[in-house]
Amino acid sequence: MFTFLLIVQTLVAIALCTVILLQRSEGGGLGVGGSSAGFMTARGAADFLSRATSWLGGAFIILCIALAAIAGTRNNGQQVDAAIANAPLPQAPAAPVQQAPATPAAPADNGAVPLAQ
Template sequence: MQNVILIVHLILALSLIGIVLLQRSEGGGLGMGGGGVMTGRAAATALGKITWLLAIGFIVTSMTLTILAAANSENTSVVDRLTSQPAPAETSEPAPASDDNLLPPAPEGDAPLVPRAAE
């Protein structure tokens, strides 16, 4: 159930982005240029109505997903779950010494430590 609502939520989000990008710009910040947001009456275009429907659907699915997530969660904190886990099992392998630096072992004899040039 939660997956279906999540998929519908994602489709609504993408559709809302697309519809908003299709609308024409009125210019001016916050609709100051041609009277959009700041006037008493908004334009009742088809794209405006679709935008409102998608926005309402997006908000409803957001709240539904939040309610479902809260119902499925445990009443413990994440920190409590991290500290209540058992300690990892001890390994029989000794810890590396502080001077080990993952370099290959030194060559035996008087071989130089300079890498060979590519041939």
């Protein structure tokens, strides 16, 4: 069921992207202009694309909620392979010990006035 809903959600997402990209930013859907006697007028295309966007957006949100609910209730078991659980951890090679550098001598007082803090 989860895989089926995931495939349906992918198809809805592709359709939603397509419908959104077909819309014009000025509101004339499909970029259709011309006579009002045709099958799909500019206003009719815009109305269709607006309704399709809202329906596909709603379906996408519902599918997201359904997939989250199914994934939350799914119990795959928390089993650990015994061979892996009892295997010793790999040890990192020991790093050589570094000697701390000698501290330099204190600078001579050149008559500088320390800043107030």
